[in-house]
Amino acid sequence: MLSLLRARGGRATASRRILLEVLFDSHDHRSVEELAAAVQSRAPDVHLSTIYRNLEELEELGVIAHTHLGHGPATYQLATSAHAHLLCERCGRRYEAPAELFAGLARAARQRYGFTIDPRHFAILGRCAECA
Amino acid sequence: MLSLLRARGGRATASRRILLEVLFDSHDHRSVEELAAAVQSRAPDVHLSTIYRNLEELEELGVIAHTHLGHGPATYQLATSAHAHLLCERCGRRYEAPAELFAGLARAARQRYGFTIDPRHFAILGRCAECA
DNA sequence: TCTCTTATCGAGAGTGAGTCGCAATTGGGT
DNA sequence: ACCCAATTGCGACTCACTCTCGATAAGAGA
Secondary structure (H helix, E strand, O other), rough: OHHHHHHHHOOHHHHHHHHHHHHOOOOOOOOOHHHHHHHHHOOOOHHHHHHHHHHHHHHHHHOOOEOOOOOOOOEEHHHHHOOEEEEEOOOOOOEEOOOHHHHHHHHHHHHOOOOHHHHOEEEEEEEEEOOO | OOOHHHHHHOOOOHHHHHHHHHHHHOOEEEEEHHHHHHHHHOOOOHHHHHHHHHHHHHHOOOOOEEEEEEOEEEEEEEEEEHOOOEOOOOOOOOOEHHHHHHHHEEEEEHHHOOEOOOOOEEEEEEEEOOOO
């Protein structure tokens, strides 16, 4: 993965290695603030703006992806573990929604508008059973 | 609608009347910036923070609703004309999606998680035919 | 290993979209 | 007309980024 970076003229710097390691260790989404804390516990001088830039770079590379869960800040994860979400707008409860839930919508959107949905980028808001 | 406000202990102030008139005149979503410009063309002293507070108040009343179209700022419209959107994340093209497109997802989410979706609050991102 | 080009970095200022605290104003029930 | 809580204007503030800039350091080539 680091050589993928190099192949594009990029460089495998310490802050990128650590960021990638942190992302591999996180088996859930992490906000930038959380990622920064984890990276900085190992290399205190890594600046927040570097984390943002590296996340952007790695995302362009297709290695990671970000998701918006409601109104909060973006969350990042490995591209391989990206998935859709249902998020309760009252209590914040979150469900990970498998792609097949969106099969009907995906088909209808394609037929009617030629539109290909990516349900993983923004969560679907609504109410959970308790809050409904 | 103003008496609905009063019934709740609220007041029908000039800025609220004008804001509502602007919203009734807009037959599309409007960003806060646009709404502010329209309101201020009629009453220049209305402050942005007042617009924000009034939008919040009217939304609590159920009269208006806001929607997030991708990464941009929120957009507001009358609650009666709220609907779901498909938004191309490359070119920004927007489709208004009728509720029946979401019927399958709504049913599946309810059955599997007891979750009631509100597909109008956040747009569904993806790629339009041209950008796919 | 040394050099050199330039990608990347840390630091800090800047931006967009709201949100908050406060004193002055005003709607509207009485 | 009176009164007082709701509302307003204003500015300061927060949050989540984003940009600029001079310094640093990867890593390709010698």
